Amino acid sequence: MSDKIERKVIFLLSDSTGETAEIIINAALTQFSNDKVKFRRIGHVLSEDQVLDQLSRAEKEQAMVFYTFVNRDLAIFIDKECSKRGLGSLDLISPVLHKLTLFFGHSPRGKPGLLHEVGDEYFQRVEAMEFTLKNDDGQTLHHLHEADIILVGISRTSKTPLSIYLSCRGWKVVNIPLVKGIAVPPALLEIDSKKVVGLFLDAGRLIERREARVKSYGVDRSTDYIDYDEIKQELRWARGLCRDHGWKVVHVAGKSVEETAHEVLVKLGKK
16 A cells, blocks of 8 residues: 555644644644654635635545634634534634633633734744854853853753753853863853852763763763763762852753753742
8 A cells, every 4th residue: 555545634724823733733643653644734714715625625635624713603614514524623722712711701812823923022032042052052151141041061961952942931041061170261150150050960871971972973982071980070070169159950860851941940049
């Protein structure tokens, strides 16, 4: 049987971008990893004529139809039309809006696309991401005083991924590598210690991460970079540095980036 025959078609219709529907369906599809699916995502469907046009196409492809319409009349219309045509369908948002209406005691605004409106928060996040990428791995310390959060740590303690995650949530982050034998940048010591967090892993986990890096770069494996005793000394030195300067400490082992980010924000009093 060919790939074309096996691949099922799913139509995603929305009066906004359709991104919400795609995220939900993709999450569900992880439980059907062996099944092949082709998406037809159609956004900004705002009239019954547009609905009919898309359902005619869905009918030809024997597709499943998922939809998100905040316009209740349009949601009812597409439900009835799918039933007439024998198309499997599901309203992904009306049941949620109904429950929230009962919870809050008033009807929703009914305006498509509110989730994707560009406002101050959007620009704040973009600015934070640009700032963070510019200041990754201690590239420049000229704007250190502008940072909301400063992450420090020895090599392979997840500084960069955590920085990027936090920046996506609007925090301006600088991450600075701590290298035993090299003086800490003077600018860092002048910053309010309440902004600084040291990231740590146990020596065993660090060796695993560093060995993977050394292997990918084809570096001599006899290097001190992956020597257990050397790493333990690095960790002791870094802990002493954090203790001496009053920097908070977060252990990243066994935690997702979301969990680590939450702990960082809590310890800095930003949560």
